[in-house]
Structures are given as structure tokens and as C-alpha cells.
Amino acid sequence: MxxxxxxxxxxxxxxxxxxxxxxxxxxxxxxxxxxxxxxxxxxxxxxxxxxxxxxxxxxxxxxxxxxxxxxxxxxxxPGLFDCHVHTGYFERDFPRFIHYGVTSVFVTGGGLCTNDFYASMRKQGNQDSIPAPFVYHTSQHFTMEGRHPAKTYRGSNWRDGETIFYLKDTLQIENLVQKVSQYPIVGIKLTIEDGPAPPFVERMPQLFIDKTVKEASKYGLEVFAHVSDNIELEMAINGGVQNLVHFTGVNIDPHDSIQIRLLQKFVKRNPYWVTTLMIDKSFLYPLHPEWFESKSMLGVYKEAVNELTPELIDRAKIYIRILMDEYGIDENSIEAFMLPQVEDIKFLSDMGFNMVLGTDTGNDFNFPGYSLHEEMQLLELGGMEPVEIIKMGTLNAAEMMNAQDSLGSVExxxxxxxxxxxxxxxxxxxxxxxxxxxxxxxxxxxxxxx
Ligand SMILES: [Zn+2]
The missing domain is CATH 2.30.40.10 (Urease, subunit C, domain 1)
Structure with missing residues (x-):
């Protein structure tokens, strides 16, 4: 040397x-x-x-x-980042991420994510004998009882105080933030939405959002919020949230001066916003068995085509109908779902938002590693430039993890x-x-x- x-x-x-x-x-x-x-x-x-x-x-x-x-x-x-990952089986999934060039992941909570589980993931990511990406993660979900994600993924092992924190009053938040700040987290995961499927319940009260952001700032921590529509977006911005880990469900209207003023206020915080278009594509998967014919898809992923029972396809159709109503679209093609969303992402990117690639893998038909490439293809389908898409999955992502000094670009x-x-x-x-x-x-x- x-x-x-x-x-x-x-x-x-x-x-x-x-x-x-x-x-x-x-x-x-x-x-x-x-x-x-x-x-x-x-x-x-x-x-x-x-x-x-x-x-x-x-x-x-x-x-x-x-x-x-x-x-x-x-x-x-540069090695790619997937900045919205869930995995209960990281020993199985990590070699799959590496297979597809995903050398860093951002895990945003999950039903098994105790502090010990997170520590095992980080350890696996840091060793070099078994292929595994570097692991970054948030705290466990801060949410409310009966809401997302526990409402949506009932089978999972949610345990209050271990894999999830149910907020009951604002006084308790001080303690919870202090507790999670002792671990090597990138920030606090705050789930504002009540869940994507009925029955819909009340959203988290604004006061809980405000208090979480305030307490997090005492430890130099940022909040990574989960929002799924414009009302929740407004709540997150008004509460001082710095980053968003989902894009789908939000609808940007450049002619809505109130919304634009709100976004102008938000962009001053230099926020990072994860795209997660794959969530919608994964809902559409059961209607498109031809997608499993891709040469690049791992054989184990192709096996998911066998799970397409008539019941599952019917359920997918119902769910897609709900989404189409929500989005105000009248056909269920991939283009109908993606083009307006990518238009919004381009608009936000031009406004100065740091857009970042993430898939929400861990959900059905959202495949570790492979789906990050699908995410990139969806952005290109909507007219984004490849050089910009690659930056979203590399340098922008590393900056969101505060790892830009060591990762994210070839320098x-x-x-x-x-x-x-x-x-x-x-x-x-x-x-x-x-x-x-x-x-x-x-x-x-x-x-x-x-
Ligand atoms: Zn998620």
C-alpha cells in the first residue's frame, strides 16, 4: 500500500x-x-x-x-439497492438478491423483525462466505393496534414491543423512540395508513405523527413513513416526516396549487421517496401468466405460476377493481396503472425530490432481486431515462442510507x-x-x- x-x-x-x-x-x-x-x-x-x-x-x-x-x-x-424489502427467510433470499446484482437492501420492518432478527440479518450481510447484500433497516413499525401491517398480514408474528410498536398515547412515544435509538437503525418506520384492504378504519392521529418526528429528532433520527394516499401524504408532511417508503396510491396534480405548495414545503427537507411500483405489478401478476416466461426469471420464481388457482385469480380481480376505482382508471393493463404514476415520479424528480428504487419485496409475486429490475422497467415504460433510473437505485439510495461516503457510485x-x-x-x-x-x-x- x-x-x-x-x-x-x-x-x-x-x-x-x-x-x-x-x-x-x-x-x-x-x-x-x-x-x-x-x-x-x-x-x-x-x-x-x-x-x-x-x-x-x-x-x-x-x-x-x-x-x-x-x-x-x-x-x-454500481451494485444495486432495493430500498423497501421484507424477508422472513433471509438465508434463502439473500443469495437471490446477490444473483440479481442487489448488493444492499433496506429492510423496513416485518413480522419477524425483533432486534435479534435484525442483528442476524446484518451479520449475514457483513460476512463474505455466503452471498448476501449489505443490510440497512428501520426500527420496527410504529403503528396502532388493528391497523396496517398487523391487519393486512394476520398470519405474521406481530408482538407488541418486539416486532411492532402499537402507539396508544403520545406520552409513550418518548420512551419508544429512546428504546429503538440504541440500535443501528437508519430511522423510524411510521405506518400512517390503516391498510390497503377493507374494512377501513381511522388513520393514526396527527398528534402521534408530530410527536414521533419530534422525539426522533432528539436522537438525530429521521422518520420513514408509509403513506398510501394524498390525505396521509399531507399528514406526513405537516408532521415533519423526512422520508417516504411508498409511492403507490399518492396522486400528484400539478394544477392543484395547494398540493404544490405542500410539496414545496416538503422538498426543502431534502426528502427521499421510494417508488415501490412493484406493489401494483405484483397485484396484476395473477392475471399475466406470460410474465413467468421471462428468460431471466429464476426457476424457483417461475414455480409461482403453479399457485395461480382460480380462487387466487378471482381474488386478484376483485382487488384490482378496488385499486382501479381508487386510481380512477378504467382498464387494468400495466400501462394504465403505471403511466400516470411514473408521470408523477418524473414531476417530483424535476421538483428536486430524491427518488429511490424499492419494491416491497416479501409480498406475493414480488421476487427478491428480480423485481428490482422489474421496478426499473416500469419506470422506463413510463418514460424515465435509464441513467436517471440507475442513479435512483445506486447513489440516491446510498444517500438515503447515509452511506454515500462508501457506497452508491464508482468513485x-x-x-x-x-x-x-x-x-x-x-x-x-x-x-x-x-x-x-x-x-x-x-x-x-x-x-x-x-
Ligand atoms: Zn412494505
Missing amino acids: KQFIILTLIAFLTGCSYQKSEQYDLVISNVNLIDGTGKPLQTGVSIGITEGKIVAIDSIISNSNGKSIDGTGKFLI VGKIANFVLLDKDPLENIGNTLSINSVIKRGVIQERIDE
Whole structure:
């Protein structure tokens, strides 16, 4: 390392751009780089990696003795983030995320998420012998008894004080926030909505939202809220919430001056907003068995086609009808669901909101790893530019985790998490599935072989 620094210094002082010949652990040479910052593609880039970190980016780097990957004709992007994940079976799901180039996940609560369960996930994410993404997570859900998520996922193991916190009065919130602040959480998960399915009950009172945000700020913590319509959005903004982990259900009207003023107030907080379009696509899945024919889908995921019983299809139709009424659309095509939402996401992005990719995987027909690529395809379907979509799943996501110093882009000093692609994702975002290799902490990861 010392020798490397001296040689780099000599190169710097003499101003020469001689061919660097060093001993790196790994060099990726002559690759097309999309670095995650939103910059256009750079050609003929070589990257030197030592001890899991990017130590050199130059036009030519040769490796005197270590490993090299010839990147000629290939495309390199930073490792991807899925910023809305639930998993009860992380030992099974983590290798699947890695298979699809998802090298970091943000877990936003769940029926098994005790402090110990979260600790096991983090431990799995930090070891390198079994493929696993880095794990970031919120606190357990702050919600109210009888509301989402306990109402929606009845089978899960919700235990007040362990996997979920039921807010009963504002006085208790001080204690709860103090309790969760002792753990390495990214922020507090606050579930304002009552749940996506009837019977609908009252929303969380505004006072509970205000108090949670206020208490969180005492510990330097931000609140990551779950909203599913415009009223809840307004409540979250008025309560001082900093980030939103769902987009679906919200409807932006650029001609509604009251809403625009509200959003202008919100954007000043530099908020992060997770897209989760996959929730709606997962509801539509039972009506589209052809979606399981994708070449890129893992065989174990294709097996879900066998679960499409007539009862399940009928239930999906009823639920989709409810959603169509809510959205005010009269057909159930994927375009009818997505185009207005992506239009809103583009509008928010232009306003200065930091939009971030997330899927809400863990729900039916929302597949760990694979569905993040579907999320990107839905955004492209609605007219977003691939370079912007990639930034939403890399640098924007890392910033939301406050991990931008070590992750999210291909820059010297950052951890070497990459996805190497055979085809150009800027031509067609579907090419993020042409995965040649996944690299985490400078090491080529084992992908699922079938
Ligand atoms: Zn969720």
C-alpha cells in the first residue's frame, strides 16, 4: 500500500500519465462505465481494486500480478439497492438478491423483525462466505393496534414491543423512540395508513405523527413513513416526516396549487421517496401468466405460476377493481396503472425530490432481486431515462442510507460493489438483467446456477 501511494505521488508530481502497473487485488479493464452519479457513460475505463475498495480509476491500468477482468464491450454499474424489502427467510433470499446484482437492501420492518432478527440479518450481510447484500433497516413499525401491517398480514408474528410498536398515547412515544435509538437503525418506520384492504378504519392521529418526528429528532433520527394516499401524504408532511417508503396510491396534480405548495414545503427537507411500483405489478401478476416466461426469471420464481388457482385469480380481480376505482382508471393493463404514476415520479424528480428504487419485496409475486429490475422497467415504460433510473437505485439510495461516503457510485475510496453487464442498460434498462458478474467488496460473487 505504501509503495502504491509513493508511485501515485510520483505520477502526480511529474504529471505523467504513464501506464500504471501495480499490484491490485483485481482490475476491471477497458469497460464502459455508468458510475451511478447520473453522469453519461464513460468509455475505456479501468478500475483498480485493493482490499475491497476502489483505489484507482484511469484509462489504462495493468495489474502486474493480480486478477483481471477484461471489460471490453461490457458495461459496469454500481451494485444495486432495493430500498423497501421484507424477508422472513433471509438465508434463502439473500443469495437471490446477490444473483440479481442487489448488493444492499433496506429492510423496513416485518413480522419477524425483533432486534435479534435484525442483528442476524446484518451479520449475514457483513460476512463474505455466503452471498448476501449489505443490510440497512428501520426500527420496527410504529403503528396502532388493528391497523396496517398487523391487519393486512394476520398470519405474521406481530408482538407488541418486539416486532411492532402499537402507539396508544403520545406520552409513550418518548420512551419508544429512546428504546429503538440504541440500535443501528437508519430511522423510524411510521405506518400512517390503516391498510390497503377493507374494512377501513381511522388513520393514526396527527398528534402521534408530530410527536414521533419530534422525539426522533432528539436522537438525530429521521422518520420513514408509509403513506398510501394524498390525505396521509399531507399528514406526513405537516408532521415533519423526512422520508417516504411508498409511492403507490399518492396522486400528484400539478394544477392543484395547494398540493404544490405542500410539496414545496416538503422538498426543502431534502426528502427521499421510494417508488415501490412493484406493489401494483405484483397485484396484476395473477392475471399475466406470460410474465413467468421471462428468460431471466429464476426457476424457483417461475414455480409461482403453479399457485395461480382460480380462487387466487378471482381474488386478484376483485382487488384490482378496488385499486382501479381508487386510481380512477378504467382498464387494468400495466400501462394504465403505471403511466400516470411514473408521470408523477418524473414531476417530483424535476421538483428536486430524491427518488429511490424499492419494491416491497416479501409480498406475493414480488421476487427478491428480480423485481428490482422489474421496478426499473416500469419506470422506463413510463418514460424515465435509464441513467436517471440507475442513479435512483445506486447513489440516491446510498444517500438515503447515509452511506454515500462508501457506497452508491464508482468513485475512488468507495467499496467495490459492482454489477458487470453484457449489454448497454442505457439503450434499454431491461439490459440490467444481462448480468455477467456481481462483485461485492471487490470479490466476484457466486450466482445461483440452474
Ligand atoms: Zn412494505
